[in-house]
Amino acid sequence: xxxxxxxxxxxxxxxxxxxxxxxxxxxxxxxxxxxxxxxxxxxxxxxxxxxxxxxxxxxxxxxxxxxxxxxxxxxxxxxxxxxxxxxxxxxxxxxxxxxxxxxxxxxxxxxxxxxxxxxxxxxxxxxxxxxxxxxxxxxxxxxxxxxxxxxxxxxxxxxxxxxxxxxxxxxxxxxxxxxxxxxxxxxxxxxx
Numbered sequence: 001x002x003x004x005x006x007x008x009x010x011x012x013x014x015x016x017x018x019x020x021x022x023x024x025x026x027x028x029x030x031x032x033x034x035x036x037x038x039x040x041x042x043x044x045x046x047x048x049x050x051x052x053x054x055x056x057x058x059x060x061x062x063x064x065x066x067x068x069x070x071x072x073x074x075x076x077x078x079x080x081x082x083x084x085x086x087x088x089x090x091x092x093x094x095x096x097x098x099x100x101x102x103x104x105x106x107x108x109x110x111x112x113x114x115x116x117x118x119x120x121x122x123x124x125x126x127x128x129x130x131x132x133x134x135x136x137x138x139x140x141x142x143x144x145x146x147x148x149x150x151x152x153x154x155x156x157x158x159x160x161x162x163x164x165x166x167x168x169x170x171x172x173x174x175x176x177x178x179x180x181x182x183x184x185x186x187x188x189x190x191x192x
Contacts, residue, residue, distance in 0.1 A: 075161040
């Protein structure tokens with residue numbers, strides 16, 4: 001698979017649109033699911049997919065063919081998600097009226113946390129609890145847990161994607177798992 005991806009990247013770099021379209025086809029769903037899990041917002045996840053492929057296209061000349069293409073594209077998408085999460089942390093008054101919002105405030109703009117019928121249908125109760133627990137993880141644990149357990153990347157690949165030593169990745173995976181366990185144990189106690 002790596003050889004195919006590297007060859008497609010070379011062809012795309014040379015201007016072959018079909019090769020780039022093949023790369024998009026190989027990775028669009030993976031990038032969407034990564035964005036959805038990290039950002040918990042379908043629209044933002046779709047935006048991340050577009051931004052990721054735009055960056056890939058614009059920077060194909062910077063892709064190192066000695067590196068796995070998957071590591072490179074996951075790094076781009078993960079960094080975009082982390083940037084979005086950081087921007088979200090800006091402090092806003094929820095009571096403040098939105099300019100040109102016709103009397104709306106931020107409360108009316110917040111996405112409902114209630115699951116849609118589609119969510120209920122697609123996720124079993126256990127998966128939903130785990131998904132909710134992952135949402136509660138601090139940013140530094142969320143990305144490694146998602147890449148490790150939901151995208152099946154190795155510790156080395158995660159280190160390459162996030163540009164950090166494998167020992168740090170191991171520590172964050174371990175602490176993220178412990179954090180998840182505490183969240184799920186609390187949920188179990190509350191629902192008993």
